Amino acid sequence: MLASSVKKASAKNGTNAADPVLADGYEPSEDEEFMNEQQLAFFKQALKKWKQEIIEESKETLAHLQDGPIQEADLNDRASSETDWGLELRTRDRQRKLTSKIDAALRRIDEGEYGYCQVTGEQISLDRLKARPIATMTVEAQEAHERNEKISRDQ
Incomplete structure (x- = not known):
């Protein structure tokens, strides 16, 4: 089953030939082994797509x-531009900072x-x-981290 739903990428789609490409419609499930090859491929593909979108927007x-400097004649229009x-x-x-986080995830x-989780070592939920x-971090570890930051800022 794993081999049938994970295919090797081809050069024509612009990904590395060693990167697995998932069958259409695959969604990670709690019923599977955590971070199996399919799940890793799913997240790797999502991260690469997200990074590519950011690069295109940039x-x-x-x-x-x-295109050149703002050429608005009206001062209000210029200020708005x-x-x-x-x-x-x-x-x-x-988004530039986000791409470095994407690279770290990859x-x-x-x-x-x-x-x-980098704090507890526990599995981060698939939904997260x-x-x-x-x-x-897990939601719980993130919340604790944010509480500690808030306490530090308030002191």
């Missing part, structure tokens, strides 16, 4: 920036550490990983 932003660009650039900076997959594939 290229679009760069193309708009290269500059505000929009500032927001766009801050968003791209957050490394954890390659090293066999993906899906396990589907919602946030770069997660490094």
Whole structure:
């Protein structure tokens, strides 16, 4: 069954030939062994797709920036355009930082550490990983971490 639902990628789809590609519609399930080959392939594929989308959006932003300076005649329009660009650039900076987290998650997959909490060593739930594939902590560990941060900030 595993061999039939995991196929090797081909050069034509732009992925590494060693990267498994999942059968259409595959979703990780609690009924399977945790972080089996299919689940790892699912998350690796999702992370790579997410990173590629970020890169494409960044290229679009760069193309708009290269179009030249803002040429609005009206001062209000110019201020609005500059505000929009500032927001766009801050968003791209957050996404740049996100790509490094995606790369770290891909490394954890390659090293066999993906899906396990870096604090407790427990399994991170599949639902959490589907919602946030770069997660490094269980919900409980993340909540405790955030409580400790809040306490530190308040002191």
